[in-house]
Structure formats: structure tokens, C-alpha cells
Amino acid sequence: MLRQLLLSDFRAEGPAAGHGWPLVQQAFPTVQLAPLSAGRGAHVLRLDVSEWNAPAFDPVAWDARVFDAGERTEWLALHLEGASREALVVAALEILTRYQCLVGRRNAASATPLFNRLLARHRSLHDLKQPQVRAEFHRAVDAWQWTLRLRPEVDLPPQAAALFHDVEQPAHGPLPLRAFDRVQPARGADRAVRLLEEAGADDATCRRVRELVTRGERPGSERDVSLLRTAGALSFFSRQSSSYFREAPPEHHRRQVARMLAHLRPEHLRWLGHLRLAPAVRGQLEVLVAAHFPVDVLA
Structure with a gap:
């Protein structure tokens, strides 16, 4: 730690x-x-x-x-x-x-034995000796940490969902985006619910996490779904964007940056100033921010 x-x-x-x-x-x-x-x-x-x-x-x-x-x-x-x-x-x-x-930031909802067990089970899924798997693990934990920075009082289901909310985060190259949208949410939801059940979570928590991972738009969930998308976008720029720019064809770069930027509202843009971006990522992001927002948050 x-x-x-x-x-x-x-x-x-x-x-x-x-x-x-x-x-x-x-x-x-x-x-x-x-x-x-x-x-x-x-x-x-x-x-x-x-x-x-x-x-x-x-x-x-x-x-x-x-x-x-x-x-x-x-x-x-x-x-x-x-x-x-x-x-x-x-x-x-x-x-x-x-x-x-x-860092392992927690709040009252995640500083519990239940969440400790969930984190241990989540880590056990990843062979950290394999570089790509290790990167995927760090990305998931990073997305969880962003939920706490964006909303310090966030309750347990969005935090748990962030660990499995990887649809927006193509980890190993430019798999077609529709394939991610179709496959990843269901797989992540099944995995999340299984581990939550093993950790001792109640049925209501498991149902809510499943809805969030699959982006179930039930009334009242919009705020949490938006939080997860924002956390995923910031995690992409902070943790994954450099690798993505190296691995994906150049024609994918602008599209992916635009997709991630679309999940940020004006009040979220200040967080981009906390990131050290690779030069190619920074250049692409500056162009798109200038086109869509009047304030240069990257200066």
C-alpha cells in the first residue's frame, strides 16, 4: 500500500x-x-x-x-x-x-469486512504475473478509487460495480466497440454477483450491483450509472490511454477519446488537470476539449 x-x-x-x-x-x-x-x-x-x-x-x-x-x-x-x-x-x-x-482509499461503506472479502476475491481472479492481466486489475481498482474521489460518500453497490464495470475500457487493444457493449456487461455482472454472494452480500446489494454493471436504467439509478461512466472515463485517461494509443490503430484514437470525453460534464474537467498524459494523448484531448468546452482545463 x-x-x-x-x-x-x-x-x-x-x-x-x-x-x-x-x-x-x-x-x-x-x-x-x-x-x-x-x-x-x-x-x-x-x-x-x-x-x-x-x-x-x-x-x-x-x-x-x-x-x-x-x-x-x-x-x-x-x-x-x-x-x-x-x-x-x-x-x-x-x-x-x-x-x-x-492507496486503497475507503469510506464508511467500503471499510467493512464484507468489502475486504470482496476485494480479496476480486484480486484472486487476476494472475498478476501476467502483464495484461495485471493492467486489467489495476484499471479496475483505479476505477473504484475514482468513484470515491468523485463522490466521497458513495455507498457500497457503485463501489463494487466499479470493480467490474469494464465495458468502456478495452484493455488489450481495439476490440470492436459493439463487441464490448454486447459481451462485457453481462460477464462482469455475473462475476460481480458471484463474488458478492461468496463475500456474504445480501440479495438487494447483489441486485443493485447487477443493474449498475449492466447499466440497468431503473428509476433512481441514473446518478450512479453516471458516476460509473465518469469514473471509467477518468480511469481511461489516467491509466489506460497511453497503452491504447500505442496498441490501437491511429484512426481509433480520436473516436475513443471522444467517447470517454462524452462521459464528462463541465464540472468534471478539472480532474483532467490532475493527470500526466502522454504527449499524443494530451494533443488529441486538447483538440477535442477546445472543440466542445470553452475553458482550457488542460493549461
Whole structure:
């Protein structure tokens, strides 16, 4: 688990508030901001922010290093160096967002033995030694984490559904979109309900999760379905877009970015400013945002 962000220039009174650190603490309340000395006993991974900030940098380049470290320990600390002041704050927010699936944020609805069992069963489905399966697992957990960032008070069914709500997220290349729409929801719903039943969830919870994964538009579900679509879109841009741009034919790029962008309302666009996007993704997204929204949220 990612538990600490260690800063070389951490003062006795803490990081300078004027540089924006309260925003990082607000976005990631379970991650401790601390001086380097506080990392004793943790697995400390040193990351050079100047590399992260390089114009041509693709965040995928760091993934194996960070995830390997995160999966070897229950107490991971990231030591950031190579930048200062506002540049360090911006990078810290982007890095924590990129790797938020290692943070394991919970709320009252998911900080329960039932959800612990569900997460354990969900993880057991994935052979993390296989790179593509590992990426799929991280994407699912990332989508769950986005539901909590977007709606901190979200109850259990949307959180559980996010783990299996993968219809919008083609993980291994450009499978035709209609095939995903047709196959993935039913398969994900069956898997979710089976694991929920094994974890001890009641019938009402299982029914609601099934409806959400399959996008059942019953009265009152619209808000939760919208939340899942927004979380899936932000997860695509944050976690998957770089790989998709490498694997999918160029003619698919604009269409996929447009599909994901369509799930975001104007109030969601600020979250795009928390993401480190590969140059090709950023360029495509800037074009589409400029065409559909009057404010440049990526500046």
C-alpha cells in the first residue's frame, strides 16, 4: 500500500502551504506527507520528478517500477526529488493520481469486512504475473478509487460495480466497440454477483450491483450509472490511454477519446488537470476539449 510521500525539503512545520500542498492532502488524505527521515521501516522508492516533468515523458515508463515496489510491501513510501515549490506539488498530485490504486482509499461503506472479502476475491481472479492481466486489475481498482474521489460518500453497490464495470475500457487493444457493449456487461455482472454472494452480500446489494454493471436504467439509478461512466472515463485517461494509443490503430484514437470525453460534464474537467498524459494523448484531448468546452482545463 502507498502510505507516505517523502519530501527532502520538508520543514519542521510541514510543506509550505502556499505552494499547494493542502490540495494534495485534501485529494489523498490517507497518504502522509513527511520528511525523508519518516520513511524508516518503509520500502522507500526514490522518484526523479525532473524525469516525470520532461515534455516527452510517458507515465507508462514508471509503472512497472512503482507497482513492483507496491506489491512487495504493505508500507510503500515515495521519495520525490528533482523539483521544488509548485512544480513538485503538481507532480505529486499527478503521481498519486496515476498510482491511486495502491492507496486503497475507503469510506464508511467500503471499510467493512464484507468489502475486504470482496476485494480479496476480486484480486484472486487476476494472475498478476501476467502483464495484461495485471493492467486489467489495476484499471479496475483505479476505477473504484475514482468513484470515491468523485463522490466521497458513495455507498457500497457503485463501489463494487466499479470493480467490474469494464465495458468502456478495452484493455488489450481495439476490440470492436459493439463487441464490448454486447459481451462485457453481462460477464462482469455475473462475476460481480458471484463474488458478492461468496463475500456474504445480501440479495438487494447483489441486485443493485447487477443493474449498475449492466447499466440497468431503473428509476433512481441514473446518478450512479453516471458516476460509473465518469469514473471509467477518468480511469481511461489516467491509466489506460497511453497503452491504447500505442496498441490501437491511429484512426481509433480520436473516436475513443471522444467517447470517454462524452462521459464528462463541465464540472468534471478539472480532474483532467490532475493527470500526466502522454504527449499524443494530451494533443488529441486538447483538440477535442477546445472543440466542445470553452475553458482550457488542460493549461
